[in-house]
Amino acid sequence: MIKEKFLEKSLFLVALSSISVLALIAFFIFEQGVPLIWKAGPFSFLLGERWFPSQGSFGIFPMIVGSFWVTIGALIIGVPLGVACAIFLCELTPAAVSAAFRPMIQLLAAIPSVIFGFWGLIVLVPLIRNYLGGPGLSVLAGSLVLGIMILPTIISISEDSLRALPRTLKEGALSLGATHWQTIWRVLLPAARSGIVASIILGMGRAIGETMAMIMVLGNAVQMPDSILSSTRTLTTNIGIEMGYATGDHRQALFATGVVLFFIIMGLNTLALVISGRRRS
Amino acid sequence: MGSTSVQPFAESLAEEYMVHYPQEKIYVQGGGSSAGIHAVRSEAAQIGMSSRPLMPEEKDLIAIPIAYDAITVIVHPSNPLDNLGTEQIRRIFSGQMKNWGPAGGRNHAITLVTREEGSGTREAFQHLIMGKTEISLGALVQDSNGAIRQLVADDPHAIGYISLGLVTDQVKALKIDGVEANVENIKERRYKIVRPFLFVFKASPERQVKNFLDYILSPPGQNLLVQEGLVSVTTISATPPGGAPSK
Numbered sequence: 330m331i332k333e334k335f336l337e338k339s340l341f342l343v344a345l346s347s348i349s350v351l352a353l354i355a356f357f358i359f360e361q362g363v364p365l366i367w368k369a370g371p372f373s374f375l376l377g378e379r380w381f382p383s384q385g386s387f388g389i390f391p392m393i394v395g396s397f398w399v400t401i402g403a404l405i406i407g408v409p410l411g412v413a414c415a416i417f418l419c420e421l422t423p424a425a426v427s428a429a430f431r432p433m434i435q436l437l438a439a440i441p442s443v444i445f446g447f448w449g450l451i452v453l454v455p456l457i458r459n460y461l462g463g464p465g466l467s468v469l470a471g472s473l474v475l476g477i478m479i480l481p482t483i484i485s486i487s488e489d490s491l492r493a494l495p496r497t498l499k500e501g502a503l504s505l506g507a508t509h510w511q512t513i514w515r516v517l518l519p520a521a522r523s524g525i526v527a528s529i530i531l532g533m534g535r536a537i538g539e540t541m542a543m544i545m546v547l548g549n550a551v552q553m554p555d556s557i558l559s560s561t562r563t564l565t566t567n568i569g570i571e572m573g574y575a576t577g578d579h580r581q582a583l584f585a586t587g588v589v590l591f592f593i594i595m596g597l598n599t600l601a602l603v604i605s606g607r608r609r610s
Numbered sequence: 611m612g613s614t615s616v617q618p619f620a621e622s623l624a625e626e627y628m629v630h631y632p633q634e635k636i637y638v639q640g641g642g643s644s645a646g647i648h649a650v651r652s653e654a655a656q657i658g659m660s661s662r663p664l665m666p667e668e669k670d671l672i673a674i675p676i677a678y679d680a681i682t683v684i685v686h687p688s689n690p691l692d693n694l695g696t697e698q699i700r701r702i703f704s705g706q707m708k709n710w711g712p713a714g715g716r717n718h719a720i721t722l723v724t725r726e727e728g729s730g731t732r733e734a735f736q737h738l739i740m741g742k743t744e745i746s747l748g749a750l751v752q753d754s755n756g757a758i759r760q761l762v763a764d765d766p767h768a769i770g771y772i773s774l775g776l777v778t779d780q781v782k783a784l785k786i787d788g789v790e791a792n793v794e795n796i797k798e799r800r801y802k803i804v805r806p807f808l809f810v811f812k813a814s815p816e817r818q819v820k821n822f823l824d825y826i827l828s829p830p831g832q833n834l835l836v837q838e839g840l841v842s843v844t845t846i847s848a849t850p851p852g853g854a855p856s857k
Contacts, residue, residue: 381744382727391747455764464721464765466750549726549751560750570753574614574728576642 358591362584374585380551382571382579389586394553395468395561396537396593402472402557403479403536408529410476411483412518415525418484419491420513438481446542449474454546463558466548472557474542479532486531490524491517523604530601534594540565564590611639612646612659615730615773616807619677619838620659626834627825634818643730647671647810656819658810661730662737672813675806676826677840680774681735682783682791682803684759686766691715693785699739702769705746710767722749723758723770731755734805735771775839796841807840 366374369387377388414434418427449470458465498520502512518525540563548560549570562570568583568590575583617640624636641649646658647668664673683699685691691714694702701707702720711717724745725732736745752758758770763780774791777783783791786803795801809826811819825831832842 378747380727380747383733458765464750464768466761544753550749551747551751560748562751570751571726571728573753574642574726574730576645576728579728 355591358584358587361581362586362588365578365581365585366588368578369582369585375589378553380567382575382582385578387578387582387585389564389567389589391551391553392562392564392567392586393589395547396563396565398468398554398561399471399475399543399547399563400533400536402468403475404529404533406472406476407479407483407532407536411480411528411532412487412525414480414484415487415491416513416518418488420509420517434481434484437477438485442478442539442542443545445474445478446545449542449546457558461558463556464548464560466546466560467558468547468554468561469557470546471543471561471563474546475536475539478539478542479535482532482535483528486528487521487525490521490528493524494520527601527605530597530604534597534601537563537590537593537597538565540569544569564593611641611649611655611657612810613643613661613730613807614640615661615679615734616659616676619807619835619840622838623676623826623831623834624822626830627822630825631821634821636822642728650810650812653812656811656816657822660808660810661734661805663806663808664810668810670813671810672815673808673810674823674827675843676809677807677832677835677843678796678804679807679840680791680796680801680804681731681738681771682774682777683769683771683786684762684777684781684783685769686762687780687782688766689715689782691784692782693788695787696739699786700741700743703740703745703749704743705748716767718767721761721765721768722746723761723768724749724751725755725758725771726751726753729753731771731773735803738803738805773839774841793841804841 365387369377374387374389375393376390377386378390379386379388380391418430422430453470453473454465454467456465457463457467457470461469494517498516499512502516503509507515543563544566547562547566549562549566550560551562551567552560554561564586567586571579572583617638621638624638628634628636639655643658643660643662646655646660647664648658649655650658650671651668658671660673661679664671683694689710691710694713698707698713702713703722703724705722707713708720709717710720725735732745750761752761752770755772755776758772759776759778759781762768762770774783777791785791786801789795789800789802791801791803796804809823811823815823826835827843832844836842
């Protein structure tokens with residue numbers, strides 16, 4: 330009995346320590362970043378378009394817009410592919426084939442992002458530069474790379490939610506004379522909707538957080554992209570590319586960028602939790 | 611401790627020095643020129659590395675140039691241009707001139723490449739070429755000399771700037787106002803885009819600091835720096851360009 334109590338307590342401590350790491354990181358980011366946001370003015374920090382930290386201009390609006398466009402681009406590429414792949418694995422293929430496919434998709438998730446970035450830089454960027462114009466380092470290159478990177482997230486969660494549907498749903502539809510495709514499109518997909526939406530939101534979180542690959546293929550110009558062929562910078566790459574030499578206010582401005590990122594990711598994760606929670610109840 | 615532009619050179623100097631004098635220990639750290647100078651004043655470091663001249667209020671310290679670094683403007687080897695004026699470079703990097711045509715090149719949009727905010731090379735380029743004019747926010751940003759060289763080597767319409775020592779056949783270094791960037795022209799002070807790499811220390815340095823400096827300024831030390839692409843201090847006499855040593 331005492332042993333039992335002891336084990337419970339120590340596991341509780343372990344759990345607490347991992348959460349306290351989160352609290353510690355959050356505290357540090359805020360402690361470093363928030364004073365600068367006040368100093369620069371929250372309004373001009375969030376909506377300013379000039380980023381010259383060495384001269385005291387801290388406007389991160391182009392990076393918020395950049396993050397937004399690259400993420401949207403990634404979803405346009407990743408969601409149809411990912412959901413289609415989940416349907417294929419779940420409904421249209423024998424168990425043996427999907428058992429062979431699944432490890433490959435997991436492997437896709439295990440590839441380090443720097444490899445994706447390198448591949449994008451060496452293969453995609455010259456293709457875009459030579460056939461579509463512009464510098465090649467662009468929103469399009471970033472979206473393509475990210476679209477592929479979020480596939481494993483979207484596929485595995487969508488597939489899980491399709492598999493979790495009661496068999497009776499499918500049997501009922503088929504027995505009413507619906508074709509297989511009609512069953513998938515009209516019955517199964519709507520029923521699994523909340524799981525699929527949650528997978529998309531988690532994919533979004535992954536896309537917004539990606540740094541290394543984006544530094545390599547986006548070109549990192551501090552501008553709002555005027556086409557998918559122009560360069561941009563995301564919130565994460567702003568931190569990644571400038572942290573090397575940043576000191577004083579400049580360094581704090583990078584932490585402040587982290588604060589903004591923190592809120593965006595928190596918002597997305599909360600949204601994903603709410604949506605997948607609704608599915609369970 | 612100090613400038614990250616000087617850091618790699620200081621590291622190889624320290625390595626060589628410790629091979630010759632195994633009893634000595636030298637630790638090299640980055641952090642930026644200002645951080646390095648501050649560290650010397652607060653006695654956190656014995657030597658500071660700086661890629662900018664001392665400010666008037668820092669003149670209580672001694673700064674000795676250990677070498678000079680020239681910054682070159684580079685383009686793709688297929689670019690028909692060989693020369694640009696300072697004013698043209700300024701117009702290109704500020705984003706006013708967006709096409710190679712008016713500068714005498716092919717009629718094609720310019721791909722502008724720069725270093726990130728905070729980089730010593732960017733700071734020197736800003737100071738020596740741009741003056742008060744800002745570098746365009748639309749410029750692509752890469753976080754190392756090597757990455758800029760690679761981008762310019764891959765893109766026929768790109769222009770960027772890197773240290774002279776890192777120029778290879780992959781890219782073409784432009785003449786600036788008709789002056790080619792080479793050791794001869796730097797020595798004669800015809801090529802102006804040059805910054806000193808300084809070692810900063812207190813007025814009465816310790817024996818170890820003196821010995822290390824003696825090694826750096828000796829022929830083996832200077833040869834090492836020349837091999838790494840810098841211009842030796844011994845080739846430039848008297849007051850160098852880009853800022854005089856304080857004492």
